Amino acid sequence: MAKKLVIKVTAGADAPERCSQAFTVAAVALASGVDVSLWLTGESAWFAVPGRAAEFELPHAAPLPDLLDSLLAGGRVTLCTQCAARRDLTEKDLIEGVRIAGAQVFVQEALADDTQALVY
Numbered sequence: 001m002a003k004k005l006v007i008k009v010t011a012g013a014d015a016p017e018r019c020s021q022a023f024t025v026a027a028v029a030l031a032s033g034v035d036v037s038l039w040l041t042g043e044s045a046w047f048a049v050p051g052r053a054a055e056f057e058l059p060h061a062a063p064l065p066d067l068l069d070s071l072l073a074g075g076r077v078t079l080c081t082q083c084a085a086r087r088d089l090t091e092k093d094l095i096e097g098v099r100i101a102g103a104q105v106f107v108q109e110a111l112a113d114d115t116q117a118l119v120y
Contacts, residue, residue: 004035004115012043016058022120023067036075037109045083048098072097
């Protein structure tokens, strides 16, 4: 059975290094064959909207759009239900492939067998 990694990223442009680390770790894990689920919460919720990742800049970091594209292609990207509601975002506002789900799904994923959860 493959190891699974669930990453909750709570930071966006308000804490760029923490945000970038979360996306980078998720993308590296995915490239290493790990089953990855990335959760966008707090200010990172905006990265579920088309074009918003392209606005993110951090020197010496991989481009956020590239990391997000790889995660959408091979992993799962979820936007927190409450975070979406607080920003008036619905599924029609999101990048194709991003789902909206709540705490129950996060807990279920994080507590699954052979799963490691990280929060940034």
